[in-house]
Amino acid sequence: MITAKIQGLLFLLFLILLWQVLYILGTGVFKWWKPYALPSPRGVLLSLQKLIQNGTLIHATTCSIRRALSGFFLALLIGSVFGLIISASSFFKRNLKPLFTGIQSLPSICWVPFAILWFGLGEASILFVIVIGSVFSVSLAIENAIQTIPPIYLKAARTMGASRIQLYTSVIIPAALPGFLAGLKQSWSFSWRALMSGEVISAYVGLGYTLMAGRDMADINQVTAVMLVIIAVGMIVDKLVFSNLERHVLKKRGLA
Amino acid sequence: MPLEIKNVSRLFEGSKKETLKNISFTVNDGEFICIAGPSGCGKSTLLNIIAGLDRPTGGKLCLNGTEITGPGADRVVMFQEHALYPWLNVIENVKFGMKLAGLSKNEQEARAERYLKMVRLWDFRNYRIHEISGGMRQRTALARSLCLDSPLLLMDEPFSALDKQTINKLRSDLECIWEETGKTVLFVTHSVEEAVFLADRIVVLSDHPGCVKEIFSVDLPRPRVIDSAEFLAIRHKILSCVEREVEKVAEKEYDYR
Numbered sequence: 001m002i003t004a005k006i007q008g009l010l011f012l013l014f015l016i017l018l019w020q021v022l023y024i025l026g027t028g029v030f031k032w033w034k035p036y037a038l039p040s041p042r043g044v045l046l047s048l049q050k051l052i053q054n055g056t057l058i059h060a061t062t063c064s065i066r067r068a069l070s071g072f073f074l075a076l077l078i079g080s081v082f083g084l085i086i087s088a089s090s091f092f093k094r095n096l097k098p099l100f101t102g103i104q105s106l107p108s109i110c111w112v113p114f115a116i117l118w119f120g121l122g123e124a125s126i127l128f129v130i131v132i133g134s135v136f137s138v139s140l141a142i143e144n145a146i147q148t149i150p151p152i153y154l155k156a157a158r159t160m161g162a163s164r165i166q167l168y169t170s171v172i173i174p175a176a177l178p179g180f181l182a183g184l185k186q187s188w189s190f191s192w193r194a195l196m197s198g199e200v201i202s203a204y205v206g207l208g209y210t211l212m213a214g215r216d217m218a219d220i221n222q223v224t225a226v227m228l229v230i231i232a233v234g235m236i237v238d239k240l241v242f243s244n245l246e247r248h249v250l251k252k253r254g255l256a
Numbered sequence: 257m258p259l260e261i262k263n264v265s266r267l268f269e270g271s272k273k274e275t276l277k278n279i280s281f282t283v284n285d286g287e288f289i290c291i292a293g294p295s296g297c298g299k300s301t302l303l304n305i306i307a308g309l310d311r312p313t314g315g316k317l318c319l320n321g322t323e324i325t326g327p328g329a330d331r332v333v334m335f336q337e338h339a340l341y342p343w344l345n346v347i348e349n350v351k352f353g354m355k356l357a358g359l360s361k362n363e364q365e366a367r368a369e370r371y372l373k374m375v376r377l378w379d380f381r382n383y384r385i386h387e388i389s390g391g392m393r394q395r396t397a398l399a400r401s402l403c404l405d406s407p408l409l410l411m412d413e414p415f416s417a418l419d420k421q422t423i424n425k426l427r428s429d430l431e432c433i434w435e436e437t438g439k440t441v442l443f444v445t446h447s448v449e450e451a452v453f454l455a456d457r458i459v460v461l462s463d464h465p466g467c468v469k470e471i472f473s474v475d476l477p478r479p480r481v482i483d484s485a486e487f488l489a490i491r492h493k494i495l496s497c498v499e500r501e502v503e504k505v506a507e508k509e510y511d512y513r
């Protein structure tokens with residue numbers, strides 16, 4: 001366990017070293033790139049330090065996480081309703097599910113024009129982009145989780161006299177939980193990505209905005225620094241919230 | 257509550273021959289019926305149809321005069337696979353059906369205790385399903401289906417994963433419960449000995465298509481003694497009937513090669 005962690009750390013260190021070497025070769029020795037077009041580990045670190053010291057980074061990160069979480073929970077609510085509808089009716093399964101799968105593949109940036117037209121520039125439009133960017137994924141996660149419940153669970157409950165509602169509350173929902181949690185991880189990453197699309201366009205604070213500010217100042221190091229923070233936050237939420245939840249549920253059922 | 261099975265057939269999509277063909281027999285109130293036959297002859301399929309989980313493609317079934325169109329708590333099934341819920345522990349699984357039926361907490365507790373003690377799992381009541389053995393799972397499922405006290409009990413090889421001693425004990429327990437409650441039991445089994453021990457009548461199915469080959473009445477007094485001469489005689493008679501079927505299956509499979 002500990003050696004695995006050290007290994008991971010060493011690998012990361014190696015990547016950074018490789019990056020530094022490439023930077024020196026690319027901008028100094030061979031002059032493939034202009035120095036301002038390629039971020040360097042040192043530059044990114046300095047940029048990070050600056051952003052932390054002037055408070056921008058903390059503020060932007062908390063702001064972005066707050067938005068992403070509220071959007072995600074809204075999507076969870078709406079998506080669950082649609083997911084249950086799709087899995088309950090063969091008509092919607094046939095007609096709505098392929099549509100949802102199609103819309104899900106649409107990059108969320110495509111929704112930004114609508115968001116601005118309908119909600120103006122500001123929080124509401126960002127929320128809209130997050131919700132629309134992940135709601136279909138939540139629906140499909142629910143549908144898929146219900147679809148993969150072993151039929152014997154339902155048969156047993158029906159022979160014990162379960163009504164349709166009891167079937168949902170006592171069997172379908174608890175049985176679908178592990179599959180649903182696995183699907184939610186993906187929905188979360190969709191939310192997080194959609195948030196960036198939203199913030200790049202219409203925010204005055206947030207990680208997406210800070211990234212764009214870096215672009216406007218032609219500061220490639222700041223752009224990279226923010227990108228790394230975006231990756232880190234996405235991963236941390238995934239690990240801290242979803243992986244832990246999933247492991248807990250699986251362990252309780254002897255599946256992990 | 258007589259169960260009438262009239263000309264029931266089942267043809268699965270994609271297969272040429274019917275799995276069940278023209279099955280007809282009547283199960284009288286309070287009768288203990290065993291169904292025997294070679295593996296794959298359609299015993300589970302028939303039980304599923306009686307449970308209302310599957311529909312026959314021909315013929316019909318009536319329980320108490322009304323046609324069976326769906327599952328219900330008057331026909332609890334103990335499945336061949338255990339069908340317990342991994343998110344519940346042993347006693348919660350046993351109470352599952354009683355909860356659905358809206359029984360009082362005290363009643364649930366009392367019945368769960370009685371049947372869990374009967375299957376000797378009371379000490380394991382707080383274990384999760386993945387923490388108990390295959391045989392213990394079967395016993396939990398047995399307790400769960402008995403708790404519901406349904407007038408018709410459908411059991412699909414309920415004792416197949418258990419050791420001889422446990423089987424013997426549970427057989428007598430089941431016989432006691434059956435005599436006490438007067439319920440009707442349909443019991444699928446591989447073991448002819450088990451069928452002769454338990455059944456009032458034994459329905460032997462033939463394979464491909466699954467038809468009723470013969471119905472034997474067992475008139476021995478209860479509790480039956482497995483090594484008595486009468487027991488062995490009737491066991492021998494039925495065994496040769498079943499074995500002829502099994503041999504037929506084996507020959508057919510040999511021909512394919």
Ligand SMILES: Nc1ncnc2c1ncn2[C@@H]1O[C@H](COP(=O)(O)OP(=O)(O)OP(=O)(O)O)[C@@H](O)[C@H]1O
Nearest residue numbers: 268269271275294295296297298299300301302336
């Ligand atoms: N859903 C299904 N679709 C197609 N064929 C099926 C289906 N269910 C069962 N069968 C076929 O019907 C036949 C009978 O199956 P069934 O499970 O009823 O046998 P069984 O008598 O209970 O056997 P065993 O003693 O091994 O449990 C088998 O040949 C099986 O392949």
Ligand SMILES: [Mg+2]
Nearest residue numbers: 299300336412
């Ligand atoms: Mg079977």
